[in-house]
Amino acid sequence: MENLEKELEKRKWPERPELNINFRKYNPYVTYGRVENRSLRLFQSLSEPIPPEECAITSLCKGKNRKIYGATSGKKSHLFYYSFSPEGDGVCDIGIIEGAKSVKNTLCVDKKGQIWGGISEGEKGNLFLYDTSKDHMGEGGTFSGEIKIFSEPVPGEFIVSLIYDEDRNVLYGISSESGYFFIYDIEKNEVLIKGQIDKNKLFSSVLVRDNKGNIYFFGQSCQMFKYSPEEDKIIPLDIYAPTLAGRAFYNRVQSICFNEYDGFIYGGVSPDGILFAFEPETNFLRMIGRITPERDIPCLTVGNDGTVYGISGEKDGMAHLFSYDPETYSLNDLGLLYTTIEIPWHGYEFSSACTGHFGEIYLGESDRISHLFIYFPPIPRKKKITT
Amino acid sequence: MKKEALEGEIEYFCFDKLPKHDSTWGLCTGVDGNIYIAACGETTGGLSVFILRYLPDIEKLEYLIEVGPELGEPPDNGHATQSKIHYCLIPGSDGLLYCSTHASGPPVNHPFWRPQNTWDDENVRFPGAFIFTYDPKKNKINNFGIGPKREGSRCLAYDEKRKKLYGITWPRNHLYVYYIESRKYIDLGRIGDINPQAIFLDKFGNAYTTDDYGFILKIDAETNEIKKLKVKCSCENYRYGWHNVTYDVVPSPDWKWFYGTDWGYESRLWRFTPYEGDGIMEDLGRAWGPPDFKTDRSLERWQVRGLVFGADKKLYFAMRSGWEEEEHTYIIRLDTKTGEREKVCSLTFGDHKPRAIASATFDFYGNLYFAEAGNAPTGMYIYRPKNVRKDKKLFSWKDVKLWG
Numbered sequence: 001m002e003n004l005e006k007e008l009e010k011r012k013w014p015e016r017p018e019l020n021i022n023f024r025k026y027n028p029y030v031t032y033g034r035v036e037n038r039s040l041r042l043f044q045s046l047s048e049p050i051p052p053e054e055c056a057i058t059s060l061c062k063g064k065n066r067k068i069y070g071a072t073s074g075k076k077s078h079l080f081y082y083s084f085s086p087e088g089d090g091v092c093d094i095g096i097i098e099g100a101k102s103v104k105n106t107l108c109v110d111k112k113g114q115i116w117g118g119i120s121e122g123e124k125g126n127l128f129l130y131d132t133s134k135d136h137m138g139e140g141g142t143f144s145g146e147i148k149i150f151s152e153p154v155p156g157e158f159i160v161s162l163i164y165d166e167d168r169n170v171l172y173g174i175s176s177e178s179g180y181f182f183i184y185d186i187e188k189n190e191v192l193i194k195g196q197i198d199k200n201k202l203f204s205s206v207l208v209r210d211n212k213g214n215i216y217f218f219g220q221s222c223q224m225f226k227y228s229p230e231e232d233k234i235i236p237l238d239i240y241a242p243t244l245a246g247r248a249f250y251n252r253v254q255s256i257c258f259n260e261y262d263g264f265i266y267g268g269v270s271p272d273g274i275l276f277a278f279e280p281e282t283n284f285l286r287m288i289g290r291i292t293p294e295r296d297i298p299c300l301t302v303g304n305d306g307t308v309y310g311i312s313g314e315k316d317g318m319a320h321l322f323s324y325d326p327e328t329y330s331l332n333d334l335g336l337l338y339t340t341i342e343i344p345w346h347g348y349e350f351s352s353a354c355t356g357h358f359g360e361i362y363l364g365e366s367d368r369i370s371h372l373f374i375y376f377p378p379i380p381r382k383k384k385i386t387t
Numbered sequence: 388m389k390k391e392a393l394e395g396e397i398e399y400f401c402f403d404k405l406p407k408h409d410s411t412w413g414l415c416t417g418v419d420g421n422i423y424i425a426a427c428g429e430t431t432g433g434l435s436v437f438i439l440r441y442l443p444d445i446e447k448l449e450y451l452i453e454v455g456p457e458l459g460e461p462p463d464n465g466h467a468t469q470s471k472i473h474y475c476l477i478p479g480s481d482g483l484l485y486c487s488t489h490a491s492g493p494p495v496n497h498p499f500w501r502p503q504n505t506w507d508d509e510n511v512r513f514p515g516a517f518i519f520t521y522d523p524k525k526n527k528i529n530n531f532g533i534g535p536k537r538e539g540s541r542c543l544a545y546d547e548k549r550k551k552l553y554g555i556t557w558p559r560n561h562l563y564v565y566y567i568e569s570r571k572y573i574d575l576g577r578i579g580d581i582n583p584q585a586i587f588l589d590k591f592g593n594a595y596t597t598d599d600y601g602f603i604l605k606i607d608a609e610t611n612e613i614k615k616l617k618v619k620c621s622c623e624n625y626r627y628g629w630h631n632v633t634y635d636v637v638p639s640p641d642w643k644w645f646y647g648t649d650w651g652y653e654s655r656l657w658r659f660t661p662y663e664g665d666g667i668m669e670d671l672g673r674a675w676g677p678p679d680f681k682t683d684r685s686l687e688r689w690q691v692r693g694l695v696f697g698a699d700k701k702l703y704f705a706m707r708s709g710w711e712e713e714e715h716t717y718i719i720r721l722d723t724k725t726g727e728r729e730k731v732c733s734l735t736f737g738d739h740k741p742r743a744i745a746s747a748t749f750d751f752y753g754n755l756y757f758a759e760a761g762n763a764p765t766g767m768y769i770y771r772p773k774n775v776r777k778d779k780k781l782f783s784w785k786d787v788k789l790w791g
Contacts, residue, residue, distance in 0.1 A: 001526065005450050008404040014433035014463070017498045028503040052613070053576070293507035316536070316574075318506040318559075336503055344599070344629065345580045348559055368576030 030321055030335040033378045037371040039343050040072075040080060042142055043090025049369075050078050050093050057364025057372060058104045058120075060354040063132050064113035068354065068362050070372065071103035071117055079103075079117070079128075079147055081135055082372055084356060088137030091372065094130065094144045099123035104205070105255075105299075105352060106162035108171070110186065116171055118159025125158030125176060126150055127184065153182050153191040160205035165213065168229060172207055172215050179203035181217060181227065181234070194227065195234055204241075204253040208265050210280040211258070216265060221248035224278070224285070242287040244272050255299050261306025262326045268297025273312055275324060275331065289331050291322045298351050298366075303377055304359030311350040311363065319350050321363070321375060337363065337373055347373050388739075392732030395772040397718070399736045402439060403764050404450055407431045410760035411767055412745045413476030415484070416787050417523065420444075420751040420780075423484055424758065425472035426765055433495025435462040436472050436488065438521055441767075443750040444777065451521075454488065457528040458517045467500045467513035468492040474584055474746065474791030475516075475543035475554065480784060483529075484521040485567075487554055490539030502558050506537060516540035518552065518565055518572075534565055534572045541582050544790035546592040546608060553594040553606060557582045562596070562604075564611055575611055578604060583632040584650055587790045589661050590642065601631030601649060603659065603666060620649050621657050621670030623682060630686065635694045635746065637702070638788055639723070646694060646702055646723070648674060652682045654691035654706065656721070675719045675728050680710045690716065693747035693757045697772065698781035703731065703755055705744035716741050718757065718770060734759075734768055741768075746791070753781040 029035075040050040040057075049055065054074040061069050068082040077100035082091050097103065102121035109115055115130040127150040134145045153159065154175035161174040171184040179197040184190070197203040198219035208216050215227040222241035227234050243251035254270040265278040273295050275288040291297075291312035300310040306326055312333070313319025321334040337347035350373070352364035363373040388399040402408065405426050413425030422441040428434025435455025441448050455462045455469040462468045470492025477485040490513040493500035497511075505512040515533035518540075522529065534540065538556040545552055550567040560582055562575040579599040586596040592608035601620030606613050622628040628651075636647035644658045656671035673680070674691040683689065693705040702721040708714055718731040734741050734757070742761020749755050755770040775781075 001449050001451055004453070005404060008450060013407045014431055014495050016431040017496060019498050021498060026499075026501070026504060028501065052615075316559075318503060343580075346558070348577075369579070 028336050029338040030375065032334055034376040035337050035339040035373060036341045036376070037339050037343055037345055037347070037365075037373045038082060038089070038091055039371055040091045040093065042092065043088045043137065047093070050080065052369045054078060055370040056351065056366035057370050058102060058351045058366055059107040059117065060352040060362055060364050061107040061109055061115065062354050062356060063109055063115065065132055065135065066357040067132070067135060068356060068372070069107055069109070069115050069130070069132075070352070070364060071097065071107055072370070073102035073104065073121070073366070075101065077101055077103050077119070077122065079130060081132070081144070082362075083137040084360075085137065087139065088142065090137060092135070092137055092142045092144050095147055097128055097147055098149055099126065104160060106159055106173075108162055108164040110164050111166050111169065116162065116164060118162040118173060120158050120160055120176065122158070125152040125154065127153060127159070127171070153184055154178070154180050154193065161207045163207045163209055163215070165209060165229070167213055172209070172227070174203065174205060174207060174217065177201065197225065206253050206256040206267070208256040208258050210265060211260065211263060212280065214280065218253045222251045222253055222269065237283060239278070239283060239285050241267060241269050241285070242274050242276050243269060247272060255297050255310065257300045257302050257308070259302045259306060259308060259326065261302065264326065266300055266302070266308045266324070268300055268310060270297065271295040273297055275310065288324060291331065291333055292320050294319070299353035299363070301353040301355045301361060303355055303361060307377065309353065309361045309375070311353065313348070313350060315349060318348050337375070339373070343371055345371055347371070388736045390732070390736065392718070392770060393720070393729060395770055395775075397732045397734070398769045398771065399734075399739065399766060400441070400448065400769060401764055401766040402426050402448070405437060406764050407434055408437065408765050409763035410471070410745060411758035411765045412474060412489070412760065413472040413486070413791060414746045414748050414756060414758040414767070415476050415478050415791070416748045416750060417478045417484065418480050418482050418784050418787075419523070421523075422748060422750060422756050423476060423478065423523070424767065425476045427471035427492070428468070429470050429491045430763070432493035432497040432500070433462045433468060434492055435460070435469050438472070438476075438484070440523065441756070443752060443754060451523065451526055452528065454528065458488070458519065458530050460514065460517070463495045465494050465510055467494055467502075467505065467511065469517065471539070473539070473541050475540050477543055477545040477789055477791055478787060479545060479789075480547060482522070482524060484523070485543070485545045485552060486521055487516045487518045487534060487540035487543055487552070489516060489541060489557070502537070512537055513539060516556070531565070531567075531570055535561065535563060535574070542584055542586050542791050544586045544588050544594055546588060546594070547789065548592055549608065551592075553586050555583055555586055555596065562606065562613065573611065575606070575613060578613065579632070581630050581632050581650070585633040585636045585647070585790065587633075587636040587645055587788070593661070595645075595661065597632045599630065599632065600628040601651075603668070605661070616665040618659065618666050618668040620647070620668065621655050622649075622651065623653060626682070635692050636790070637694045637696060640696055640700050640786070648691045648694060648704070650686070652686055652688075654689035656691070658723075671726070674704065675706050676708065677710055683709060687743065690743050693744040695747035695749055695755055697749070697755060698753035698774070699772070703747065703770070705734065705747070705757055716744060731770065749782050749786070751780040751782045752777060
């Protein structure tokens with residue numbers, strides 16, 4: 001102690017450098033466009049939010065009625081809708097999905113406007129159906145329908161990906177353990193298991209459909225496969241989702257979306273956090289880049305102008321919103337999601353995304369306490385045409 | 388420096404061997420009756436927290452240990468530094484201090500630092516909060532390693548019976564527990580966006596803190612389940628209570644109530660007892676000041692902090708008088724039976740004014756200690772009531788709270 005005190009008397013202490021800094025340059029938050037969030041409760045706080053540990057938003061889709069439908073994961077799984085309406089800007093907790101603890105990116109809307117989903121963890125990997133026709137939120141009250149539970153398409157396994165094909169009125173899915181690719185025919189209430197994606201059960205939990213109706217998924221080392229409904233055939237492609245050299249064994253495609261604007265499929269891989277684009281017409285895949293050092297790209301969605309939006313983040317990380325402009329090939333980190341409307345809150349962890357009717361971007365937070373974040377991309381200023 | 392105060396005197400004690408250290412967050416009374424102090428450096432880059440000791444018997448200050456190098460994190464290694472022990476300096480009946488470190492000090496030669504800007508930067512980021520014990524007898528640190536990765540630990544409580552620490556991280560606001568014997572760290576998840584500055588324990592070892600709106604969260608001692616209670620810290624009736632997280636909480640002398648204040652814009656006092664149902668919360672109103680003073684636009688305007696019960700069983704705290712033409716920070720004394728508030732003294736010594744009072748404690752003779760934050764070098768104030776005698780102890784170990 002005495003030595004320390006003597007040493008302190010002689011110590012040369014560091015100095016603080018002169019502050020000549022434009023702190024605006026160091027703002028880590030999304031400032032291009034606007035961010036809001038909604039608590040998972042009725043508007044004007046008429047209800048308690050969906051409780052902590054049950055509210056991680058792990059699946060989102062846009063309904064034909066313009067409402068946003070979401071499902072949560074945790075101790076229980078809830079189905080909810082968000083009404084983007086002047087009459088009732090809030091979240092209706094439709095109810096608990098029986099036997100479910102997780103619904104991961106399996107919500108989709110059919111041509112009647114009904115919402116389909118698959119249970120990703122819980123008691124059984126059942127399909128479920130929700131009729132949206134009663135959904136309404138306003139001063140007079142909030143209304144919702146019933147959740148119907150269907151049987152599990154692959155016995156003993158859960159559903160980790162589900163998409164809808166409007167042309168054929170079928171659902172395509174992947175089972176959790178064995179990685180079976182299956183088709184559920186809605187009219188016939190019939191399941192067809194088309195095959196196991198990889199014999200070693202090394203597969204990615206994503207499916208995507210292009211504008212020709214072909215379905216794509218990924219097996220070992222992120223090799224791409226195409227299912228052609230016309231030929232009723234799974235075709236292995238000599239195409240692999242990108243990763244850092246030597247790391248293909250660890251690689252999984254974590255998020256995927258089809259962009260009608262340019263006809264490309266966009267995907268994000270984990271754990272190397274790389275965004276890629278694949279052109280189905282030419283079977284050409286290219287790496288776009290890595291957004292942040294965080295390992296995951298848990299969700300992607302396409303804005304109304306063709307811009308791809310996504311989250312670069314990871315569990316226990318600090319997620320960044322990013323955008324990719326297919327016109328300029330520009331990959332932009334937009335920053336951390338922070339807002340004071342409705343709830344002052346930093347969003348650190350996200351798992352799901354979808355695009356709203358007017359091009360607003362919905363992001364499902366997946367923390368112990370979670371909110372539905374809404375990003376409003378900026379509207380570019382138009383120049384007046386003069387002759 | 389000393390001056391007269393109500394029924395006693397107030398002394399300012401500067402830690403002048405640490406000229407750049409600017410805040411004293413951790414402050415506690417050890418089982419040996421000595422005062423332990425965490426002198427922190429959060430403005431100048433490249434500083435590590437020091438643990439100091441004040442010996443009331445001989446009125447002497449000792450500089451015990453520089454913490455960062457002992458944890459393998461020298462303050463000039465380029466990382467955001469182990470600059471602070473915030474409200475995470477907790478005494479044990481075994482004589483040890485149970486501690487975890489906190490962030491905000493910049494890397495050496497950096498003018499500022501924010502965790503969000505450096506989260507993924509391995510060279511610059513804060514590596515995490517170390518959990519450790521300090522043995523004053525041996526002047527040794529027993530390092531348990533990093534608990535919360537890349538985050539600091541804002542506050543800590545110690546359940547001696549279960550050998551279990553409760554803490555809250557910053558900036559992501561996760562609640563954690565750490566089991567000393569098994570060295571097991573468990574992240575219980577995020578509890579809000581605004582960082583509570585206090586987590587406190589009832590007689591059964593259950594822990595309590597608040598969510599962003601001042602609702603009390605109870606963490607079950609056995610199951611670690613987090614339950615939001617239907618009681619809330621008080622606020623003005625036109626507010627939802629946002630930012631009314633706990634700032635400072637002390638037990639009443641009989642340990643039936645917990646007196647606290649918020650890190651809010653209003654700076655009210657409240658008292659809470661958890662022992663019936665969801666507990667009872669009573670509003671004690673604005674801590675001090677004219678009845679019509681407004682909720683301020685500045686969060687740190689009133690600075691109600693440093694709560695401590697004196698041997699006279701009155702609640703002492705510090706508060707800034709933002710409504711006066713010339714602002715001062717005062718020590719105020721509240722008679723919790725009558726609600727009467729008295730000005731004990733200002734903490735202005737000539738040109739020296741504290742920017743904030745961070746925390747408070749007592750020695751066994753009944754002197755009260757108030758830690759200062761915001762000035763370099765940092766220091767503390769000692770209020771010596773007239774009735775204090777060195778041959779008579781008015782407090783003992785059973786009066787010491789095991790949280791920061």
